[in-house]
Amino acid sequence: MAARLKISDLGALSYYLGIEVRQGKKHISLSQCAYAEKLLERRGMAECKPCATPMEERLKLSKHSMAVKVDATRYRSIVGGFHYLTHTRPDIMSAVGYVSRFMEDPERITGRR
Template identity: 75%
Template sequence: MSDLGAFSYYLGIEVRQGKDALMLGQNTYISKLLERSGMAECKPYVTPIEERLKLTKTSTAAKVDATLYRSIVGGLRYLVHTRPDIAFVRGYVSRFMEDPREDH
């Protein structure tokens, strides 16, 4: 067995070791997820979902690419490891994985 020293990247999670803290992040992963979802040029927002947004399964909007939708929601599931603030939103959009629509 050999010592490989301090690690900086593990399972898609960036690891930064400071004197008093260990910081985890997924900046590269977030950038790729935003590009795949077509949101790379969007501006950051304080809250991860519009307040009092009501989504329903009985929408008449056009269907979206279900495979892409599921892939993005799966990416959000992995992202929750370092961003627990999006856990509610990830759970909310997961409700529509069976029949995703443009505008619920």
């Protein structure tokens, strides 16, 4: 391939599209720790405490509510960021999938137990 194309060796991959890559002799590990921290910081959630369950259990959300409207663009941005984070965090996939259901019209989402 090098005979046909002009190629340069950039060395071992360490960071690509927000994914940190660590390569060992017998393994490769992927992490989005820095991406997750930036995402939380942009949304004003940098000081939040981590929890074992990424979403409140038995949470019921409804599209029909009289609650205060949320900014649809900001909501989509947050959900999109967390969706990208699921590449290395499959444990949050269920919660991200659940809130993704409201991407079409997130303006009046309310939580009910």
